Amino acid sequence: MNKILKKRQLTQNIHEYVIDSPEVSRHCLAGQFIILRVDDEGERIPLTICDYDREAGTVTILVQSIGYSTMKLAKLNEGDYIHDFAGPLGNATELEEFANIILVGGGVGSAVIYPQCKQLNRDGRPADIIIGARNKDLLIYEDEFRDNAKDLYVMTDDGSYGEQGFVTTKLKQLLDSGKAYDCVFAVGPMPMMRAVANLTREYGVHTIVSMNSVMVDGTGMCGGCRVTVGGQVKYACVDGPEFDGHLVDFDEAIERSKFYREIEQEHKCKMEG
Numbered sequence: 406m407n408k409i410l411k412k413r414q415l416t417q418n419i420h421e422y423v424i425d426s427p428e429v430s431r432h433c434l435a436g437q438f439i440i441l442r443v444d445d446e447g448e449r450i451p452l453t454i455c456d457y458d459r460e461a462g463t464v465t466i467l468v469q470s471i472g473y474s475t476m477k478l479a480k481l482n483e484g485d486y487i488h489d490f491a492g493p494l495g496n497a498t499e500l501e502e503f504a505n506i507i508l509v510g511g512g513v514g515s516a517v518i519y520p521q522c523k524q525l526n527r528d529g530r531p532a533d534i535i536i537g538a539r540n541k542d543l544l545i546y547e548d549e550f551r552d553n554a555k556d557l558y559v560m561t562d563d564g565s566y567g568e569q570g571f572v573t574t575k576l577k578q579l580l581d582s583g584k585a586y587d588c589v590f591a592v593g594p595m596p597m598m599r600a601v602a603n604l605t606r607e608y609g610v611h612t613i614v615s616m617n618s619v620m621v622d623g624t625g626m627c628g629g630c631r632v633t634v635g636g637q638v639k640y641a642c643v644d645g646p647e648f649d650g651h652l653v654d655f656d657e658a659i660e661r662s663k664f665y666r667e668i669e670q671e672h673k674c675k676m677e678g
């Protein structure tokens with residue numbers, strides 16, 4: 406059992422939790438994830454590690470309440486306990502070999518680029534960052550990104566804050582302006598990562614994406630998180646979650662991500678009464 410030490414509401418349906426988890430915090434690195442179960446009958450929810458504090462023994466996660474289990478989790482408060490909190494899982498992000506990186510975060514996927522932006526800043530090589538959301542109220546971690554970025558670009562689909570447009574609108578502008586990035590690290594909804602990969606392919610810029618495929622066991626056994634990369638079968642939980650965006654079969658991944666949508670919707674309706 407792991408205690409919720411802090412809970413903070415970031416948007417209407419996104420909460421940040423600081424979890425007491427000395428074991429995970431001791432070993433985790435940026436890019437890895439945990440799998441939690443709210444109670445002993447709960448489904449397993451994979452969540453990226455947004456931050457960690459080895460001294461305090463804590464791990465920070467961000468949860469968007471969109472389905473039955475995440476809505477159940479949203480009902481828990483500081484002082485409550487999470488039944489299982491297993492990790493760290495997956496591979497850490499590898500950005501050492503790149504000299505001029507831009508991080509791109511779409512919606513709640515921005516949480517995934519946060520630990521990398523902090524790490525790069527700590528290493529004395531802060532990255533340019535683009536974050537985007539449908540509107541101002543859905544933007545997350547703007548202040549935290551600003552504190553750690555070389556240049557921060559904020560985009561909203563409706564123009565209610567920052568500049569109007571998708572994250573790809575800004576990325577294209579920057580690439581066209583001659584910014585010589587040697588790596589784009591993009592995380593967000595799959596259509597966004599596909600759009601980023603399609604764009605950067607034209608410019609020949611190496612692109613890393615983080616695949617949040619459907620996961621069950623998180624150990625490479627169930628096949629739930631299967632993704633085709635460069636024509637080969639890979640499992641996001643053990644081979645990823647990060648892959649070369651130019652090699653990922655996004656059309657297949659997007660189809661697979663819809664697999665449980667109806668069941669999820671049914672459970673969600675029950676939860677909402």
Ligand code: NAD
Pocket residue numbers: 453510511512513514517537538539560561562570571572573592593594595596597600601615616617
């Ligand atoms: P969203 O749909 O609101 O999109 C966020 C931003 O992404 C948009 O504002 C836009 O800038 C960009 N975007 C979206 N579609 C685009 C497209 N077709 N072309 C170019 N840019 C595009 O995002 P949301 O509702 O916050 O995200 C929810 C999704 O993100 C869920 O499906 C969730 O599973 C996924 N997610 C992914 C990860 C990951 O590791 N890849 C992590 C957390 C969440």
Ligand code: FES
Pocket residue numbers: 619620621622623624625626627628629630631640641642643
């Ligand atoms: Fe089961 Fe990856 S979650 S194989």
